[in-house]
Amino acid sequence: xxxxxxxxxxxxxxxxxxxxxxxxxxxxPQKWLIPQLLASDSISFPEFKETGNIRGLxxxxxxxxxILEDFDNDNDLDLIASSWGADDQLQYFENDGRGYFSNxxxxxxxxxxxxxxxxxxxxxxxxxxxxxxxxxxxxxxSNGKVPNSLLKNNGDGTFTDITISANIYSEHPTxxxxxxxxxxxxxxxxxxxxESGGEEIxxxxxxxNNGDGTFTxxxxxxxxxxxxxxxGVVWGDIDNDGDQDLYISLLGQPNFLMINGGIDxxxxxxxxxxIAGVEEPISSFPAWFFDFDNDGWLxxxxxxxxxxxxxxxxxxxxxxxxxxxPRLFKNNRDGTFKNVTIKxxxxxxxxxxxxxxxxxxxDGYLDIYAGTGDPDxxxxxxxxxxxxxxxKYFQDVTFHGRFGNIQKGHGVSFGDIDNDGDQDIHAVMxxxxxxxxxxNSLYENPGNWNNPWIxxxxxxxxxxxxxxxxxxxxxxxxxxxIHRTISSGEALEGTLLENS
Numbered sequence: 001x002x003x004x005x006x007x008x009x010x011x012x013x014x015x016x017x018x019x020x021x022x023x024x025x026x027x028x029p030q031k032w033l034i035p036q037l038l039a040s041d042s043i044s045f046p047e048f049k050e051t052g053n054i055r056g057l058x059x060x061x062x063x064x065x066x067i068l069e070d071f072d073n074d075n076d077l078d079l080i081a082s083s084w085g086a087d088d089q090l091q092y093f094e095n096d097g098r099g100y101f102s103n104x105x106x107x108x109x110x111x112x113x114x115x116x117x118x119x120x121x122x123x124x125x126x127x128x129x130x131x132x133x134x135x136x137x138x139x140x141x142s143n144g145k146v147p148n149s150l151l152k153n154n155g156d157g158t159f160t161d162i163t164i165s166a167n168i169y170s171e172h173p174t175x176x177x178x179x180x181x182x183x184x185x186x187x188x189x190x191x192x193x194x195e196s197g198g199e200e201i202x203x204x205x206x207x208x209n210n211g212d213g214t215f216t217x218x219x220x221x222x223x224x225x226x227x228x229x230x231x232g233v234v235w236g237d238i239d240n241d242g243d244q245d246l247y248i249s250l251l252g253q254p255n256f257l258m259i260n261g262g263i264d265x266x267x268x269x270x271x272x273x274x275i276a277g278v279e280e281p282i283s284s285f286p287a288w289f290f291d292f293d294n295d296g297w298l299x300x301x302x303x304x305x306x307x308x309x310x311x312x313x314x315x316x317x318x319x320x321x322x323x324x325x326p327r328l329f330k331n332n333r334d335g336t337f338k339n340v341t342i343k344x345x346x347x348x349x350x351x352x353x354x355x356x357x358x359x360x361x362x363d364g365y366l367d368i369y370a371g372t373g374d375p376d377x378x379x380x381x382x383x384x385x386x387x388x389x390x391x392k393y394f395q396d397v398t399f400h401g402r403f404g405n406i407q408k409g410h411g412v413s414f415g416d417i418d419n420d421g422d423q424d425i426h427a428v429m430x431x432x433x434x435x436x437x438x439x440n441s442l443y444e445n446p447g448n449w450n451n452p453w454i455x456x457x458x459x460x461x462x463x464x465x466x467x468x469x470x471x472x473x474x475x476x477x478x479x480x481x482i483h484r485t486i487s488s489g490e491a492l493e494g495t496l497l498e499n500s
Contacts, residue, residue, distance in 0.1 A: 008310030036316040045400035052442040056101035062430040065119035066411035077415045082116035099418030109158040122179035123466040129153035137173035144173025167214045172202040180235030180244045183267045187211045193230030236289030236298045249284035283324045286355045291483045293391030297331035303352035311349040323349025345393045358414025358423045362451035364482040371409020375432035383409040407438045421453045
C-alpha cells in the first residue's frame with residue numbers, strides 16, 4: 001500500500017485481511033479503511049444462520065449448479081448439486097421431510113454422471129417427475145466440446161441418461177439453457193446458449209420437443225441460431241400476448257431480446273433488444289424475467305460482470321467507478337423497458353456469476369441474491385443479498401443477514417426445505433480453479449415475519465405438467481395483488497417450479 005496507495009484492489013484486500021484476523025475495523029490504518037463493511041444500525045434485519053453442516057448439505061466441491069425441487073414427489077424439497085471438474089460427481093440429496101438430507105447419489109443411479117457448471121430441470125415428457133439437464137464445457141473453448149446430459153427421472157428414485165436416445169446430444173461449450181414451451185403445444189422445449197469467440201463458432205440451439213420423448217433441433221428455422229459468448233438465457237412472456245419470448249445475456253456484446261412472432265409468423269423470433277432498450281450491460285452474466293413491482297408485467301434483471309475488486313472497493317466508498325453494474329429494466333407495457341437501476345439502489349459492481357431471486361420475508365416482493373464467483377484468487381468479494389422494499393427499491397442486507405460469504409458464489413436456489421412457511425437459500429461456494437474447493441452453504445430463514453404465506457404447485461392436467469410459463473395472480477384481503485410466473489431458470493439459477 002505504501003508503494004501503491006491508490007490501488008483499490010490492494011486496499012480492498014488489506015481490509016479483508018484485517019477482517020479475517022478479527023481486527024476489522026479497529027486496527028485497519030485509517031487512511032486505508034473501507035468503513036462500510038459492517039451492518040448498518042439503521043436497518044433491522046435478522047441473521048440467517050448457515051446450517052449446511054447440520055442439515056447434511058455442506059458438500060465440498062468446485063463451482064457448479066444447485067436445484068431445490070421435489071424430485072421424489074413426497075412433498076418436500078430435495079437437492080441436486082454439481083461441481084464442474086471433469087471428474088466431479090453429480091450429487092443427489094434426499095430430504096427426510098424435516099429439512100435434513102441424506103446423500104442418495106448411488107441409490108439414484110447417478111454414479112458416473114460428472115462435471116457440469118450448471119444444471120436445470122423440467123418435466124420434459126409430462127410424466128409427473130422432474131428431469132435434469134446437465135450443462136458442460138463452459139469457458140474451455142475448443143476443449144469444451146463435450147456433451148451435455150439429459151437425465152430422465154424414472155419415478156422410482158432413479159435417473160437414466162437418455163441424451164442420445166432423446167436426440168439431444170451435442171458438443172458445444174455452454175453453461176446456460178432454459179426450458180420453455182415456445183409454440184404452446186404443451187411440451188417444453190429447450191434453448192441452449194453456447195459460447196462463441198475468436199475462431200470458436202458455436203451457434204445456440206433450440207430443441208423442439210416432439211412429444212414422444214425425442215427432440216428436433218430447429219434453431220435456424222426459428223431465427224434462434226445466434227452467435228456470442230452467451231452467459232444467460234431465460235423464457236418469459238414480456239408483452240403478455242400469450243407466447244414465450246427469450247432474453248439472452250452475453251459477455252462482450254449487446255444482449256438479445258428475441259420476441260416470439262406467434263403462430264401467425266410460424267413461431268419465428270425477432271431481436272428487439274435495441275428498440276426495447278435492454279442491450280446493456282455489454283458484459284453480462286445471469287439474467288431473468290421477474291415482476292419485481294407486482295404490476296403484472298415481467299421486468300428484466302441482468303447482472304454486470306467484470307473482475308476488479310478495486311471497483312467494488314470504490315463502490316463501498318461511494319466513489320464513481322468504471323465497474324460493470326447490473327441493470328434492472330422495468331416493463332413499460334409497450335414493448336420497451338425503462339432502466340431503473342439507479343432509482344432502485346442496484347447500481348453496484350457485483351461481479352456476479354450465479355444469482356437467483358425469492359421472497360425472504362413473505363411480503364410478496366421478490367428479493368435478489370447475487371453470488372460473486374470471479375475465478376481469480378485475489379478476487380474476494382462478499383456474496384450480496386438485496387431486499388425488495390415494496391417494489392420501489394432494493395435494500396442491501398448482506399451483512400445484516402450474514403450472507404456475505406467471501407467464497408466464490410455460483411449456483412443459487414431458494415426453497416422452503418423444512419416446510420415451515422419461509423424460503424431458505426442453498427448456494428454453491430466452490431471456485432473455478434482446481435483446488436479452490438469449498439463447502440456449499442445453506443442459509444436457514446429465521447421466520448417470524450408476521451406475514452401469511454401460501455405455497456402453490458401448478459400441475460398441467462394433460463400437458464406441460466410442470467406448468468412452465470404459467471402465471472399466478474393472488475389478491476389479498478387488503479386488495480394487494482401478487483404476480484408470479486413459473487420459470488425453469490438459466491445461468492446458475494436453480495428456480496423452484498413451485499411458488500410460495
